[in-house]
Amino acid sequence: MSTTCGLFARYGAWLRVPAHTRPLSLCEGGTPLIPMPRLAQRLGGGFDLYVKFEGMNPTGSFKDRGLVVAVAEAWGRGASAVICASTGNTAAAAAAYAARAGLRAVVVIPQGKVALGKLAAALAYGARVVQVQGSFDDALRLVRQAVERFPIALVNSINPYRLEGQKTAAFEIVDALGRAPDWLALPVGNAGNITAYWMGFTEYHAQKGTGLPRLLGVQAQGAAPLVLGRPVPRPETVATAIRIGRPARGEEALEAARASRGRIIAVPDEAILEAQHWLAQEGLWVEPASAAGLAGLAAEIHAGRLDPRGKTIVVVCTGHGLKDPDAILHRAPRLPSIPPTLQALEPHLT
Ligand code: F0G
Numbered sequence: 001m002s003t004t005c006g007l008f009a010r011y012g013a014w015l016r017v018p019a020h021t022r023p024l025s026l027c028e029g030g031t032p033l034i035p036m037p038r039l040a041q042r043l044g045g046g047f048d049l050y051v052k053f054e055g056m057n058p059t060g061s062f063k064d065r066g067l068v069v070a071v072a073e074a075w076g077r078g079a080s081a082v083i084c085a086s087t088g089n090t091a092a093a094a095a096a097y098a099a100r101a102g103l104r105a106v107v108v109i110p111q112g113k114v115a116l117g118k119l120a121a122a123l124a125y126g127a128r129v130v131q132v133q134g135s136f137d138d139a140l141r142l143v144r145q146a147v148e149r150f151p152i153a154l155v156n157s158i159n160p161y162r163l164e165g166q167k168t169a170a171f172e173i174v175d176a177l178g179r180a181p182d183w184l185a186l187p188v189g190n191a192g193n194i195t196a197y198w199m200g201f202t203e204y205h206a207q208k209g210t211g212l213p214r215l216l217g218v219q220a221q222g223a224a225p226l227v228l229g230r231p232v233p234r235p236e237t238v239a240t241a242i243r244i245g246r247p248a249r250g251e252e253a254l255e256a257a258r259a260s261r262g263r264i265i266a267v268p269d270e271a272i273l274e275a276q277h278w279l280a281q282e283g284l285w286v287e288p289a290s291a292a293g294l295a296g297l298a299a300e301i302h303a304g305r306l307d308p309r310g311k312t313i314v315v316v317c318t319g320h321g322l323k324d325p326d327a328i329l330h331r332a333p334r335l336p337s338i339p340p341t342l343q344a345l346e347p348h349l350t
Helices: 007-014 037-042 063-076 089-101 116-124 136-149 160-166 168-177 192-208 250-259 269-281 288-302 342-348
Strands: 033-035 048-053 081-085 104-110 128-132 183-187 214-220 263-267 312-317
Touching: 007 063, 007 168, 033 168, 037 048, 037 269, 048 168, 063 081, 063 089, 063 160, 081 089, 081 136, 089 104, 089 116, 104 116, 104 136, 116 128, 128 136, 160 168, 160 192, 168 192, 168 312, 183 192, 183 288, 192 214, 192 250, 214 250, 214 288, 250 263, 263 288, 269 288, 288 312
Parallel strands: 048 312, 081 104, 104 128, 183 214, 183 312, 214 263
Antiparallel strands: 033 048
């Protein structure tokens, strides 16, 4: 399949993939970089704030960037099936790109801990969905074992082609701003994305001298192995996408944060939900995990550890709110129910 849109069309020359790779596309990438002046004011003002809204990808998360490349490589080498462990978004993206290529997809998810829209997406795209009585980390251990015994391609971010795809988000930010931002804040779960962003920024900088951002990686307090310095056996957070206790690319993530003169921090669930609400007040609905970057930025600014003045800061919102409607509905007030008369509607108009 030749591609006229998407990552291979736009950044194909930058992707280090084997010659057998067979490009495909759902026109992923090209997501908006949205100015957030009012939100910057809320955080104290005096700086330029942007949201890179990755929820605008075809399956509603940044995972499409990684999966399009990982599936293209697997497809080109003749694989007939792909497998991943997932908190949900990887599953949806793997299922969609496998469908596009005509491959089977098996997704292994932690039972009861995957947001509704993600589960529905994986099923809609025709994946075989297996629930594990355990965590994401258990699911990842299982799929690693499975690919040693069975001819099925692993498409978690241990797969290097995932990072090749995901690094293109850094290219897009630099292409939009004309240079790298001063800070990039983003959620960290299995730690592939922060690793990929750093690859993207450093590769562009090496070729074009576009500068390097400082990275602020943000974990949820109940699932913060990179902040604690040890695995978390039973991670827990409202941000189910990053409910991960043993990140596969943890070492690289810490190294990326260090090399960038940034850091990885943890924020409580309440701060994540508050940041989700702030974004919604700007017209952006993101899933809870996606708001962690903003929550972390706000915490660092308020604590006086990050001086934003005069800076350009990009917050990555990794996935769309539509993926996790329960996160909103669980907290929604009881809705009024009225007979169909104007009189009954009237009290609700002010
Ligand atoms: N934000 C969202 C919405 C995610 O789905 C994930 C990871 C992350 C952030 C963290 O990215 O793992 O590269 O550090 N979701 C994975 C999944 C684990 O299975 O969908 P990371």
